[in-house]
Amino acid sequence: MTDKNRKSVPEAILTAETQDEMAMAAPAIRAMALPPGTPWWRKFAGVVVGPMVVLVILVGIWYFITYVVLDPTRRFLMPAPQTVINTAFFQHADLILLLKGLLVTTQAAMTGLAISIAFGVSVAIIMSEAKVLERGLFPYLVVLQTIPILALVPLIGFWIGYGFTARIVVCVLISVFPIMANTLFGLQSYSSTYDELFSLHQVGRWKKLIKLKLPMAAPAMFAGFRIAAGLSVIGEIVGGFFFQRGQLDLGALLDEFTARLNGPMLFGTVILASALGVAIFGLFSGISAVVVGRWKE
Amino acid sequence: MGDAVSKSSEAQTKPAVGALDDSTRVLFKDVSHTFPDGTEVLRNVDLKVEKGEFVAVIGPSGCGKSTLLRLASGLLQPSSGEVHCERKGIGFVFQEPTLLPFRSVLGNAELFAEFAGLAKAERRNLAMDALERVGLIGFEDKYPKTLSGGMKMRASLARSLVLRPSLFLLDEPFAAVDEITRQRLGDDLIGLFSRDRFATMFITHSVAEACYLADRVVVMSKRPACILGEVELPFPYPRSPELRFESEFTERTREVSARLSESGA
Numbered sequence: 182m183t184d185k186n187r188k189s190v191p192e193a194i195l196t197a198e199t200q201d202e203m204a205m206a207a208p209a210i211r212a213m214a215l216p217p218g219t220p221w222w223r224k225f226a227g228v229v230v231g232p233m234v235v236l237v238i239l240v241g242i243w244y245f246i247t248y249v250v251l252d253p254t255r256r257f258l259m260p261a262p263q264t265v266i267n268t269a270f271f272q273h274a275d276l277i278l279l280l281k282g283l284l285v286t287t288q289a290a291m292t293g294l295a296i297s298i299a300f301g302v303s304v305a306i307i308m309s310e311a312k313v314l315e316r317g318l319f320p321y322l323v324v325l326q327t328i329p330i331l332a333l334v335p336l337i338g339f340w341i342g343y344g345f346t347a348r349i350v351v352c353v354l355i356s357v358f359p360i361m362a363n364t365l366f367g368l369q370s371y372s373s374t375y376d377e378l379f380s381l382h383q384v385g386r387w388k389k390l391i392k393l394k395l396p397m398a399a400p401a402m403f404a405g406f407r408i409a410a411g412l413s414v415i416g417e418i419v420g421g422f423f424f425q426r427g428q429l430d431l432g433a434l435l436d437e438f439t440a441r442l443n444g445p446m447l448f449g450t451v452i453l454a455s456a457l458g459v460a461i462f463g464l465f466s467g468i469s470a471v472v473v474g475r476w477k478e
Numbered sequence: 479m480g481d482a483v484s485k486s487s488e489a490q491t492k493p494a495v496g497a498l499d500d501s502t503r504v505l506f507k508d509v510s511h512t513f514p515d516g517t518e519v520l521r522n523v524d525l526k527v528e529k530g531e532f533v534a535v536i537g538p539s540g541c542g543k544s545t546l547l548r549l550a551s552g553l554l555q556p557s558s559g560e561v562h563c564e565r566k567g568i569g570f571v572f573q574e575p576t577l578l579p580f581r582s583v584l585g586n587a588e589l590f591a592e593f594a595g596l597a598k599a600e601r602r603n604l605a606m607d608a609l610e611r612v613g614l615i616g617f618e619d620k621y622p623k624t625l626s627g628g629m630k631m632r633a634s635l636a637r638s639l640v641l642r643p644s645l646f647l648l649d650e651p652f653a654a655v656d657e658i659t660r661q662r663l664g665d666d667l668i669g670l671f672s673r674d675r676f677a678t679m680f681i682t683h684s685v686a687e688a689c690y691l692a693d694r695v696v697v698m699s700k701r702p703a704c705i706l707g708e709v710e711l712p713f714p715y716p717r718s719p720e721l722r723f724e725s726e727f728t729e730r731t732r733e734v735s736a737r738l739s740e741s742g743a
Contacts, residue, residue, distance in 0.1 A: 374576045377553055381570050382593040392592075396580040476580045478623040 260444040269449020278434070279446075283453050285430040286417050289345065290461070293352025294413040298406060300353065301360030306390065309368040319365075326358045330416075334423045344427045348420030355416035356409040363405025367398025400477050403469035410461040418454055431457075501529045502562075503645045503677035504550050509559035510702075511545055518702040519545045523559070525696065525705065527645070530675040532715075534688035536734065537698030538741055543681045547647045550679065569643030569676070571651045575630035577622040577637075583609065584618035587636045594641060601640070608636040611670060628659035632666070639670065646671075646678040652687070664691055665719065672716040685738065689731045690722060697737040707737045 219227075240262055247261045260268075270276055308315035334351055341347050371393070379389050421432025429437075431454045438447040504527040511520040519542035527533050535543050548554040549561050551570055577586045584602070587609055591601030609618055612632040622630055631651060638646065648667075652660040664687060671678060671691075682688050688695045689711055697706045711730050713721055721727050 372574070372576075374572050374574055377548075378570075378572070378576050380553060381551060381568065382590060384593055393578070396578070399580070473580075476621040476623060478579060 257442060257444045260448065265445045265448040265452070268445035269452070275446060275449075278429075279431075279449060279453055282429050282431045282434045282450070283457060285428045286414065286421065286432070286454070287457060289348050289421070289430060290352060290413045290417040290457070293349045293417060294356060294406075294410060294461070296349065297353045297357040297360055297409055297413065301357045301405070301409075302364050302402065305361050305364035305368060306395075308365055309394070310386070310390070315365070322358060322361060325354070330355050331419065334419060338424055342426070343424035347424045348417055348430070348432075351420035351423075352413050352416035355419070356412040359408040359412065360402070360405040363401045363408075364398055367401030367405075368394050370401065371397045400469075400473045403465065403473055407462055407465045407469065410465045411458045414454065414458040414461060503527050503529055503531075503564060504679065505560075505562040506546075506549070507560040507562070509549065509556045509561055511542070511549065511554070512557045520549075520556075521702040521704045523703070523705060527677050527679055529644075529677055531694065532671055532678040532680065532692045534680045534682055534692035534695045535698060536682055536685065536688045536695055536738060537703060538700045538738075539683055541698050541701050541741075542703040543683075543698060544649050547649050547679060547681060550645075551647055564645065567641070567644035569638030569641070569646045571631075571634055571638055571646070571648045573650045573653055575622070575627075575634040577630055577633055579622050582619050582621055583614060583625070583633050583636075586622070586633055587618075587640055589637055590641050604640045605636070608639040609633075611639060612636045612666060626659075627655045628663060631655060631663060635667070635670070642674070643676055646676045646680075648678065648680045650681050650683065653683075660687070661719070667691065668715060668717055685731055685734050686722070689727065689734055690717065695734050697734060697741065699741040706741055709734050709737065 243259070243262055247256060247259050251259060268275060269279060304318070308318060330351065333354065337347050337350050341350065375393055375397075379393060384392070417430065418432035418435065421430035422436050423432075425433045425436065431450055434450050435447065435454075438450060504525070506523050506525040509520060509523045510518070512518045523546070525533075525546075535546060537543050545554065547570070549556050550563050551568055552563070552565050577583075578589065581589070584605055587605035588601045591604050596604070606615075606618070609615055612635050614629065614632055614636060617625065617629065617633075622633070625633065631654075634651070652663050655663065668691060678692075680688070680691060689709075693711055695709045695711065697708070698704070699706050709730055711727075713727065
């Protein structure tokens with residue numbers, strides 16, 4: 182990235198309209214890191230203090246709304262943090278219920294993500310190998326992305342039932358696009374001199390894909406996987422929210438607690454769901470750092 | 479191993495006369511080339527590179543010097559005329575190092591041996607040997623992103639050396655590095671050439687570099703390029719930097735410059 186194009190971190194993220202641009206914003210995020218040689222406590226402070234201050238302010242606002250804005254009779258709309266934590270995480274039966282939901286959601290989201298990765302990467306490879314297919318298919322993939330998935334969800338229920346499979350389908354529909362778009366972008370992002378280098382040695386298409394294109398695409402692919410990881414959790418929860426056959430997942434629990442106006446449990450479920458999203462995102466960031474970090478320029 | 483012949487479709491009916499003999503590595507016979515967009519880059523080029531000969535090709539930028547190398551290597555087919563070249567033993571060095579960023583220096587050096595299907599132990603030996611010759615021992619586990627421009631170019635040279643090419647095609651390989659590194663890389667190339675005596679076609683736009691490195695400098699005109707003239711540089715290898723200050727050498731340099739100015743550059 183040249184200096185001219187360099188945007189500030191929030192600007193780079195906020196102005197990223199496509200998944201590609203989001204991936205391009207990654208160096209800006211890395212630039213947030215402190216220069217090497219900074220003492221550990223300053224690094225720690227740099228990483229922790231900012232978010233902590235924001236957390237304290239947010240919790241403060243939360244308390245303010247619960248105890249000042251809301252009338253005691255309406256306090257169930259926004260139960261205080263300690264009520265949420267006590268009810269959701271320190272009552273044995275409730276905790277078990279949530280953890281079971283978390284397990285179901287994790288399994289379904291990971292299954293969906295795995296399918297998205299396999300499908301998205303395969304389609305991207307096929308499109309990059311056959312330009313005709315890319316030109317034919319890509320507009321429809323963009324269309325798929327613009328259809329509000331929520332509108333499709335009830336239809337999916339009609340077509341394939343309301344069980345585990347339907348949740349996976351929603352999950353894949355939501356998470357597959359960034360994988361496909363980023364992989365395709367990655368497979369095409371190397372200079373044409375490499376094509377000459379490989380043609381000089383009469384390297385076949387398949388070998389070139391394995392030895393050149395896929396490794397070159399790896400950084401963009403991982404950026405796609407990370408975005409998709411968060412989306413797969415959202416997809417699973419949306420699916421579970423609508424399709425309540427089978428084991429209760431976090432989505433089904435959200436629906437149930439909403440119906441019962443159980444504020445503390447509702448908040449607890451939301452916290453767990455976002456924690457899962459963050460964990461999967463972190464997992465893929467870690468894998469990416471190991472696989473790509475040591476060589477990426 | 480027969481030589482690969484590339485000719486235009488209209489030339490295909492003619493018998494391939496004057497194909498490569500034992501002492502010739504590259505032969506251009508009346509070669510013209512026009513790009514698909516209609517730009518005529520080369521017109522009636524006749525050029526021969528002998529075994530063990532170092533030929534530098536110099537000309538105004540954008541005149542089609544690189545096209546010459548792409549024709550010799552078979553990456554392009556000429557629009558008319560014939561190009562004869564032994565394609566098996568070519569080492570091609572591009573203007574950019576074109577290293578694979580996800581492979582270590584050693585992994586990059588092994589690449590062509592891998593393409594050739596050599597066994598792991600053998601290609602490791604060949605790669606280490608090539609890295610030693612370009613002075614990159616100790617850097618074999620580094621990734622390209624940690625190397626300087628000059629070291630990347632050395633790694634790129636090592637990669638091409640691994641298969642012991644009998645013909646080296648270098649496309650302005652030192653254009654992107656600073657002057658000091660450029661001279662040092664030039665001396666390294668002379669060292670490699672003096673030892674292995676591979677036939678060499680070296681594209682450059684620097685008169686000093688062309689004269690210092692080559693036995694023979696070929697001067698090309700601006701586009702559509704034809705050969706304006708040739709200057710012999712009968713100085714023995716290995717050459718030392720002092721050569722640059724000898725009157726005989728400066729005389730030849732002046733001649734190349736004079737020819738080049740005829741090109742309208």
